[in-house]
Amino acid sequence: MSNRIRPYAWGSRTALAELLGEPTPSAHPQAELWIGAHPGDPSRLVGSGSSAGSAPQSLVDRIAGDPAGQLGSEAVDQFGTRLPFLLKVLAAAEPLSLQAHPTMEQAKAGFAAEERAGIDINAAGRNYKDASHKPELICALTEFHALCGFRDPQQTVQLLAELGCPELERYLGLLSGQPDENGTRALFSSIISMPSAALDPLLDAVLAACVRRVKDGSEFSAEYRTTLELGERYPGDPGVLAALLMNRVTLQPDQALYLGAGNLHAYLSGTGVEIMANSDNVLRGGLTPKHVDVPELMRVLDFSVGPVPVINPVPDGPGVWRYPTPAKEFALSKLLPDDAPDGVLLDHSGPQVVLVTAGTAQLHGAAAAPLTVPKGRTAWIPADESGVRITGAATVFLATDGL
Structure with missing residues (x-):
């Protein structure tokens, strides 16, 4: 198979090039190697099943010509005539956006509503590109860092209180007074919808407090350091504060995370093999200049709290x-x-x-x-x-x- 590389700005200039045996560093960041039959960048079949000297064939076309033979009758009955998964090698040198994916029911309803509204499929404000959910699994090839799901509220209260930031007090009270999923929802909602006039001075104060606590050697130094890195890359972005509510996870090679519907997450750095349902549906929550639909995001998010299970093979x-x-x-x-x-x-x-x-x-x-x-x-x-x-x-x- 011949596969395409997507050159997003957060990609690595070395990881994919080294995997493919190409010169390093690459001329441009290389973020994702797409392997499969997604219409946006399908793999092409070279040789196998073709006569000598024939042109490579798109995997999309190969499947369309013989769905049962390529996918099997059980897969066709369950998923229709498209490959149900997309495989990637993901190489993150910088953090990706905070994002979550809908349930199947939410995706079907959201896609139908945007189709009825006549929103162009490629419009910047479009939320749903198809009618499918997008569960995914990331398996680390190198040490891999991520934000994943909402931390236990009691630990988050401790983390925020240790900052010693008076400007945070009124927001901290939303969670300390209700240390559960509802309190997490209330605090996240306040952060993600905060107007710039309130957000900018609060961010400045929080980042200054993070600097102090990192120097002091706090038990939350990794979380505070991540906040500082995000604040530098995404100034004025509410996702920088939202990251303080989330589990910071480090995977060792061969460990994995499974991300179901509604799980708020962001990959920070590392290289991994990623597999997902063949869908483009992403609801962003920050750390991005792209469209963030706060009401729709809040409808989709799962505010369950606690540590994220790390999957060992x-x-x-x-x-x-x-x-x-x-x-x-x-x-x-x-x-x-x-x-x-x-x-x-x-x-x-x-x-x-x-x-x-x-x-x-x-x-x-x-x-x-x-x-x-x-x-x-x-x-x-x-x-x-x-x-x-x-x-x-x-x-x-x-x-x-x-x-």
Whole structure:
């Protein structure tokens, strides 16, 4: 497969280039390697299934020409004639925006309402690009830092109180007087909707207090330091204050986070393999110059509080480690073919995508010669090609539907 890179400003100039064996640093930031059949940047199939010398074929077109053969009848019955997941390699050198994704019901209703209103699909103020939810999983390839979900209110009260910032007192009272989901909602709502005349002096005071507390070696130094970094990159943005209400999570390589509907999150830095339902629906909450629809965001957000479960892969046979999630659209596994006596058999009944992140793998199927997939490269295995076996001294991520 040939895959496209999206060059967002927050991307790394080294991570994706090194993965792909290209010169570093790259000329421009490289943020996301898209692998799949999203209409915005579909992968192209090179060789496999095509006559020698023929032009690469879009995976979208390949699936459209034979949905049942490429996706399998069960996936077509469940999701229709489009690949239900999108796989990415994400490389963040700077923080992404605060964002959340809707439930399936919210997405369907929101998309229908904006269609009825005649809002252009590419309009800056458009919230819903399709009628699907967007659960996602991020698996760390390097140490990976993120903000994810709302912290336990008692800890947040302690964190804010330790700042010793008088300008925060009236807002702190919203949470200390009601240290639960409702108090978290009230405080977040006050922050995200604050007019600039009130926000700017409050931000200045909070950032000055963060400087003092970092120097003092507070137990919340990591959170205060993150706030300072966000304040420098996004001056005057309410998301800088909102970040103080959230869990700051550090993933070690191979650990993962599952982000369901309504989870407010922002990736801060690191490289990871990301898989998600094939959707573009994003409700932003700050740390961005893009459109923020506060009422719609508040309707979508899940204000559950507490620590975020970090997912460690579980063994699923020789050389196979699986990341359990409730998603039906996708499943992700890590494969170490050399740890299995005869390699790993890829016997899923639906579509499969292979991504090699280290070493070189060989795919053995019906063809006389195995397909060699080196580091940074990918391969598409349609549902009607059963019994493919993968071997080699390699680290491989396998993406499938979750059926």
